[in-house]
Amino acid sequence: MTTAQAAGTASPVLSIRNLAVALPKGGDRAHAVRGLNLDIGPQEIVCIVGESGSGKSVTASAVMGLLPPGTLRVESGAIELEGEDLIAATPARMRELRGDRMAMIFQEPMTALNPLMTVGAQIGEAIRVHRPGLAASAVRERVLELVRDVRLPDPERMIGAYPHQMSGGQRQRVMIAMALALEPALIIADEPTTALDITTQAQILRLLRELQDRHHSAVLFITHDFGVVHDIADRVLVMRQGEVVEQGAAAEVLAAPQHPYTRMLLDAVPQGEVKAEPLAAAAPLIEIEALELVYGGRSLFGGGRAVRAVDGVSLTLGEGETLGVVGESGSGKSTVGRCLTGFNTPTGGRILYRGRDIAGFRGRELQAYRRGVQMIFQDPYRSLNPRRRIRDTLIEGPLQHGTPRAEALSRAAGLVEMVGLKPDALDRYPHEFSGGQRQRICIARALAMEPEVIVADEAVSALDVSVQAQVLELIDDLQKRLGFAMVFITHDLRIAAAISDRIAVMQRGRLVEYGAVDEVFLRPRGDYTRDLLAAIPGGGFARAEAAAG
Amino acid sequence: QETTTLKVVGHAALKMLDPITTTAYITRNHGYFIYDTLFAVDANFEPQPQMVKDWSVSDDGMTYTFTLRDGLAFHDGAPVTAEDAVASVRRWAARDLTGIRMMKAAKEFVTVDDKTFRLVLSEPFGAVIDALAKPSSLVPFIMPKRIAETSPTEQIREYIGSGPFRFVADEFQPGVKAVYVRNEAYVPRDEAPSGLAGGKVAKVDRVEYLSFPDQQTAANALTKGEVDILENIYADTVGQLTGVDGVEVQKLKSSNVPTMRLNWLQPPFDNVKVRQAVLHAISQTDFMDAQIGDPELYTICGAMFGCGTPLATEEGAVQTAVTPDFEGAKALLKDAGYKGEKVVVLHPTDLASLSAVAPMTVQALRQIGMNVEMQSMDWATFLQRRNKKDPVDQGGWSVAYGNWNMLDLTSPLSNLNLDTRGSNGYVGWSEDKTLATLKDEFAAASDPAEKKRLAAAIQKRAYELVFYIPLGTYANVSAHRAGVDPLIDSPVQVYWGIAKH
């Protein structure tokens, strides 16, 4: 099967034929990637999408020649960069090509930069390595130019900054500048925006597109977000289990997916429809009044570094109601949740539970409150003790609150079933589950306490779209059956819209907009909310608005 | 002309410089560098005048008159006067047992003129000259009066004597190095050196008296010629250094006697029969083999006043048999009604010269069926523990040790092991009226034959009651580079008369 040449007559920058990468024994499957064919022409952006573990990153590493030695190896197939066979190339030749003719942008801007080198030095390094003859001043000039190119503010100062002094978005720009340094023919971007909040993500995508136009690079873009595909891809490749299940022009695939798997993925994308049922007037369960939390500043020597994480936030949560809290990273969403669950003690304002200030709770009352307010954590893997079986995790809470062991066990069994897992799950350890399954276990753990309120902090952010959809459905279903109230913290506005009765939008610790979900999303009053909505990849609420209108 | 420097490794670390406030042998050796004495014992342990030119004793033996030699001067240039001598002897006599006895017998101790002083006794005391010639801890060294007037419990701060070497205070590093230079003004006696007596001629310009924390290193340093003399080497090292090119091993006149003391205050050793059982269970040969090894270096000898000394006798000794009399010991134990009371043996661990005696004792006592516990500790703790009179379960002890230069045992008066004062006396707290009387008689006696007879009686009694058990006598050994004269034949290692070629 040959790929259609979207860019017409020009010979492809990258051409992969029948690539197979073997996994070591005992891996998920025999091959990380099998039978992969791909051509990217100049100036073309090709997206690879697919669920987690489908082989996207392995493909990219294979091209770069950066497969972990000894673990993964190219079993067969051919990779050609501008006509040059990369598989046969010597390590020295690969090193010459890397950074010069092909470059890679990594997913994690936080860890992909050397923390001890200034970003200027890191951008310049690629140039110095490949153009050893270039004068230092020329390198500096080029670095400055690149920094300007990726729109980093104050380039002169920026090149002397260390990674930790920059925001995630800025770091990702540095990565891009690094990749562009020598105007490579091919840029591979492996989920370059997954870790960023949506406004930043939108900026980065725009920038990438723009730069690619100017530098004529071919781009291989890996993502699992169809919104992103919609925004930038010329062509798209859908992978599953190491194999390509569908590829074609982006518009075509999005509009008329052929393969059932593609269809399933597309269906799972939250469409941004607001919750259907109208908001019933519920009795207030928890009232947050002028909540304020300042981190730091109290320590003996650490004066002057206080962070005002939450600043005068007032919210109400009615019985059985779902409150969505949205806002960009660092806006204080989690902190609000942590105050609610009692992990953090507010430095100002108060939280009323059924009209009574929780700050005054002691002993039994506190126990009862804690039991009634349960948290589902962002990272399902890390919120389960890896050394304990699921059963022990599920019965720990009830036992603590005096439930007899037999009853706790039977309840655990029921819950496991309720969240859609098999009973044998009880005997297994967390690492023996997939991410989605682990998230279900966390939900079960919270439910085991029969709480009145569940605080879900980014409960589905770590999951890929298909799993995300399942978990959201489950939560919705359980809430209907059990009637708990929920605070749902997320930065994904589409998800918030789908699940919430009310929405609170936060920015820099403050509450900037608060109201019923349809009001906030369909008729946003604040600029910030409007920005957020506009930044949603894939056109945001276009369809939703159409539906509502 | 080049200065000749003799590098001597002392047998211990020299830190305390006042030879009167401590009985440490290293401080005594330091004293012999810089101080002179009124009398000194010769190679045959006979007292000879040293700083004293003439002396006389009245016919009744109650008045001693001494005249100092001419030309004696302290290192600060001041001449040595009778006043200095009297003050120095007084300070010494406040600390030394023999001295205390002598001063108790004295009525008057005064200067007559610049060079002459007089001692008048109120009761007979036959050992005046022996006391003034006392060669070992504590030695009546002569210092300037102003220094000798320091309280006898307080250390002196200025180290000035009239001896053949001067102390270089600036170069003193406590525990590391002391430096002495030749005292050009010293006027030696005309006689040839013999023991600690005779002409003390400093033949090198400078002596560096060093301390090495590790004997093995000292031996290696001598082998490589980095030092000239090792004052004292352990028996272990003798084998290593014998036959090494450029090194000569020298068996010294000076010898040591390890001793065993039993605690008389606590069971089971408050019972004389049990003490006798221990005496029978001991074989000096075993102890010497274990501690010294080389039969060339040790002598089996039961003399409580030192083998080869004027008062030496074998009277009453049992432990000199080659094999111990375990049967006799067991019989004695049975006789004594020993009921398995615990015996605590104190074991000093950081003193190589005593390392084997405690394990050896334990082995012997277990042989005769005693219930023995060995407790190990460093030397400082050992010294403190040894002072405890409590029962063994409350931090007390049953068996302890000492290691004596033979010089300190030679007289029944200076031999601390024969202390008869019970719980007020020397550790072990032995008490016996008969022996005390015998000692008094000895102190009063001046006729050598009479002294010898009394000494034998004392030893016999002491063995009967088991005051202490000498565990054998071993020669001290030193080693030096081939180009250096051997140490002179003296019971204390001294460094006059040694030239470096």
Place this chain on the structure above:
Amino acid sequence: MAAMSLALSPTARRVLASRPVLLGLAIVALMVLAAILAPYLTSFDPTIMKPRFRLKAPDATYWFGTDALGRDLFSRVLHGGQVSLFLGLVVCVVAVGIGTVLGLLAGATRLLDAVLMRIMDGIMAIPSILLAVAMVSLFGASFVSVVIAIAFPDIPRVVRLVRSVVLSVREEPYVEAALGLGVPRWLVLLRHVLPNCVAPLTVQATYIFASAILVEAVLGFLGVGYPPDVPTWGNILAEGRNYFQQAPWTIFFAGGFLAVTVLSVNILGDGLRDQLDPKLAGRRS
């Protein structure tokens, strides 16, 4: 296979499959065996002195020769293993035990943390040998005092280690989750935090074990070690050092046993670290 996987966690299985770990374990086991069986393997009492047979070179009767007191060195070295290995073990248990408790406390309570860590800093500020010498001087040389003297300076290091683990783990979501379930703090500490300390502590323990044996030897060298009549490798070395040029066997065998043991325990520790540290383990080729 199923039974196997029930009995051993995957980590344990991986650890046991590693060659350095196996090698280290094997040698240590051999040493332990030799020490335990010492009474049956030797024909002489290790403490009986026969001064007349001192410093005999190794021969058919005295396999490792005799020392300066005429004691059989083969017997002493083997019996010495009993004491030295046991000492290492006890020091290890004491230091790790006390250190873990204190470390947990320090990591869990802010106030105690400040006080405890200052004290630990204080102890760390004193060179451990000096501390050990002072302690043996204080309590006299006995098994207990030597154990205390060697273990005591190790405690702060364990405390620091445990505390750092606690500090990093106590922010872990699963710890917070347990607290959120209303599980009391101390129970969370034991149930959820402590197990995280096991891997680093295992490595630290091998290190303490090895160094305890060495420190004991050094104390012997300084004359304040274990009671010298009791054979330990340290004592044999310390006593033999004055003869090592004339009678090398006095230190050769004890030194060899000690070195091989410490070596294998260290190899074991390094192996464990490589295996227990997921980042390093992932790099196995």
Place this chain on the structure above:
Amino acid sequence: MLRLIALRLAMSVPVVLVVVTLVFLLVRLTGDPATVLAGDLASPEVVAAITAQLGLDKPLLHQYGIWILDLLRGDFGVSIASHQSVIGEIAGRLEPTLVLAAASIIVTVALAVPMGVIAARRHNSWADRLLMLFSVLGFSIPGFVLAYIFILCFSLWLDLLPVQGYVSPFDDPWGSLRHLVLPTLTLSVFFMSLIARVARASILEILSEDFVRTARAKGVPERVILWKHALRNAAIPIVTVIGIGIGMLISGVVVTESVFNLPGVGRLTIDAILARDYPVVQGVIIFFSLAYVSVNLLIDIAYILIDPRIRY
């Protein structure tokens, strides 16, 4: 930076106080130096007199109070044995210890870090195993045994170096060097194994970091990755272990000074402990704890220089 130093010094006050108290208790409980001072053959009266004269018959708390007050006035007291001022005695013994420690640290770091780097680079190769075996071996032999072996080989057999002693580098640099070689080697071998192993482990860890992958993706040669990216990032644990090592070095110094007869502080302390010369013990340990505090301060400063993220 100044703030850091001030902060550190403030924090060291309780540390020193803890040390001081601990040492006081330890030393005073071991009892009285009078018996040692008077000597083996002293009669009991003399011992009692000396005890009284040293003020050791007073209650412990009283003695503690006096001593703390003296300390606050900067008076460390006078050695019971030698009657020299404690400060003077420590000062007189400082040079050999400092010179030896400095030489050992330099030699160790200069050898151990490259060893660790090479072992990490050739992870699981023979070179790695050999280097690690060697470094563990250094850890397995008691220091004094190693020292004797060195002396036997290099001094007695090969006749290359002196057996013992200290020569000040200010008097005779060449002689000083010759005298330093063996003690330094003895100390370093032990210390080296510690650092090499930590260096290896932390570099291995760094090599699996994402930014190393980034550097590779830029085409940076492995050599540069190793020495520039990895080593610098591994420097914090390495520096930390060097700090710990310096603490342990002091312990090693005690033995080394004994075997090579160097008149240093370590030996002084052991002698003082054994003689119960408590003013010296106390003084010397306060000195050590101050040294410890300053080393830690230096290490903190090193952290700041190495890692721009660390701020105080």
